[in-house]
Amino acid sequence: MTSLHRLTLVAVLALLSCFLFVEGSQSARAATPIGPNQSFVGQVNGQHTDAVIKVACAGPSGPGRTGPAVSGQTVSVSPSAALAGPGFTGSRGRRVAVRFSDDPSARVVLSSYDTPAPLPAHLQVPCSGTGFVTFTPQPTSPTAQPDVVKVTYENIAA
Numbered sequence: 523m524t525s526l527h528r529l530t531l532v533a534v535l536a537l538l539s540c541f542l543f544v545e546g547s548q549s550a551r552a553a554t555p556i557g558p559n560q561s562f563v564g565q566v567n568g569q570h571t572d573a574v575i576k577v578a579c580a581g582p583s584g585p586g587r588t589g590p591a592v593s594g595q596t597v598s599v600s601p602s603a604a605l606a607g608p609g610f611t612g613s614r615g616r617r618v619a620v621r622f623s624d625d626p627s628a629r630v631v632l633s634s635y636d637t638p639a640p641l642p643a644h645l646q647v648p649c650s651g652t653g654f655v656t657f658t659p660q661p662t663s664p665t666a667q668p669d670v671v672k673v674t675y676e677n678i679a680a
């Protein structure tokens with residue numbers, strides 16, 4: 523390999539590494555940490571209203587029947603306009619704990635805005651009907667305000 527070829531190869535590799543560094547830095551900056559005194563909106567599968575959780579319940583749905591939430595579904599929080607809510611992190615909030623009214627054992631903790639997290643693999647919810655997903659700032663404070671999202675359970679196996 524000639525010196526000119528080596529120099530060209532080094533220049534191309536240096537340029538490529540700079541490009542990858544800039545792309546990686548922009549991705550890292552995309553996740554905005556949750557902090558105190560911020561308004562937020564909870565989302566289930568990207569929706570604050572008309573949110574649906576898909577459930578896989580073989581056979582007919584009936585009162586009291588539950589099933590697993592289908593994989594690939596998410597919860598997230600997004601910042602809302604200054605002090606517009608409906609959620610508010612309060613004076614100490616740095617995370618948002620997500621709880622499901624129909625399965626208190628399932629929990630997700632979010633620490634960044636606009637960073638969807640998967641529903642817990644062990645989440646069991648009704649095969650049909652409605653429920654609530656509560657987004658609660660952590661640690662809590664007297665000024666913290668949770669956001670509650672009403673969800674509809676949709677059985678995809680029926």
